[in-house]
Amino acid sequence: MSVQNMNGTKVKPAKETLPEVEVESNGNGHKMYSYEMLEEIANFLLTKTNIRPIIGIICGSGMGSYWKDGSLADTITDAERIPYEEIPNFPTSTVEGHHGQLVFGRLGEVPVVAMQGRFHYYEGYPLWKCCLPIRVMKLLGVKTLMATNAAGGLNPSYKIGDLMIVTDHINLMGFAGNNPLQGPNDERFGPRFPPMNKAYNYEYRKIAKKVAKELKLDNIIREGIYTCLGGPNFETVAELRMLKMVGVDAVGMSTVHEVITARHCDMKVFGLSLITNECITNYEVEAEANHEEVLDVGKMRQDLLREYISRLVHEFSKV
Numbered sequence: 001m002s003v004q005n006m007n008g009t010k011v012k013p014a015k016e017t018l019p020e021v022e023v024e025s026n027g028n029g030h031k032m033y034s035y036e037m038l039e040e041i042a043n044f045l046l047t048k049t050n051i052r053p054i055i056g057i058i059c060g061s062g063m064g065s066y067w068k069d070g071s072l073a074d075t076i077t078d079a080e081r082i083p084y085e086e087i088p089n090f091p092t093s094t095v096e097g098h099h100g101q102l103v104f105g106r107l108g109e110v111p112v113v114a115m116q117g118r119f120h121y122y123e124g125y126p127l128w129k130c131c132l133p134i135r136v137m138k139l140l141g142v143k144t145l146m147a148t149n150a151a152g153g154l155n156p157s158y159k160i161g162d163l164m165i166v167t168d169h170i171n172l173m174g175f176a177g178n179n180p181l182q183g184p185n186d187e188r189f190g191p192r193f194p195p196m197n198k199a200y201n202y203e204y205r206k207i208a209k210k211v212a213k214e215l216k217l218d219n220i221i222r223e224g225i226y227t228c229l230g231g232p233n234f235e236t237v238a239e240l241r242m243l244k245m246v247g248v249d250a251v252g253m254s255t256v257h258e259v260i261t262a263r264h265c266d267m268k269v270f271g272l273s274l275i276t277n278e279c280i281t282n283y284e285v286e287a288e289a290n291h292e293e294v295l296d297v298g299k300m301r302q303d304l305l306r307e308y309i310s311r312l313v314h315e316f317s318k319v
């Protein structure tokens, strides 16, 4: 459902969130959920479906089908769809292009769970809460996280509609002291000081390049460095110029903290960015970044993403 704002633009109305349940403080004034509470969420989900997913997929902006059937999540078979509102103590999606449900089912033979809608810092959720679904996935038995996102292309060789296999990220929000792992560490998830030099699985990246070649996607497939800013505003020219200097290829508002959370609990990670817009690094350019364009490019690439990611799921399940 969407409503019009005062400028006539379609926006998704914010949903009421469930009351936050205090369990532990992360030392930053944020309340966090304990391991046991996350287990309760996972156990609730396990009573709702017989699917036992091994791969978890996060559908990026516009990649979870908001307009018509045909996205990856829509083609999951034996699907059980569980709206976020129905999951106790789960956040809810407030962004246009993010459906707000978990889809359990199979892609080919592989049991998967897809998030049709992720949570962003700019929605008002602390980073640990944006990443809560990752820990729930872990407790469901998921071994591999496939995090997709829509991102602005900063590398001048990138074109709108390109797919970027994420080789690495720069955790800019972490530089500023904001990290999903802040607060008491629960060793049942992972160590206090997790390494991050193998964040994006090397084997998966090799497979992704091979599959792209087989699907004749050579001309649109890229590899690069992603960074996440807090959003919700898009970047200034000066900010983009700075990011370019430090080696960033694509800019978004998600993924980095999800990947950190997944690696902390020893999930293998694959990251894929759909380049939905060109980052504007020149004051003379008239155009402005906008979310409509992001969603439109997601729609344009829907069929291709469905095919590519389905193939990757099949290949990754064999590793």
Ligand SMILES: O=P(O)(O)O[C@H]1O[C@H](CO)[C@@H](O)[C@H]1O
Residues within 6 Å of the ligand: 059, 060, 061, 062, 095, 118, 120, 148, 149, 150, 151, 231, 252, 253, 254, 255, 290, 291, 294
């Ligand atoms: O990262 P995803 O959710 O794919 O979406 C990206 O696109 C939206 C902006 O258009 C932001 O939410 C940004 O993070």
Ligand SMILES: Nc1nc2[nH]cnc2c(=O)[nH]1
Residues within 6 Å of the ligand: 150, 151, 152, 153, 229, 231, 233, 234, 235, 251, 252, 253, 276, 277, 278, 279, 289, 294
């Ligand atoms: N921060 C940021 N997020 C995006 N998501 C899609 N495009 C962009 C972009 O240009 N910048």
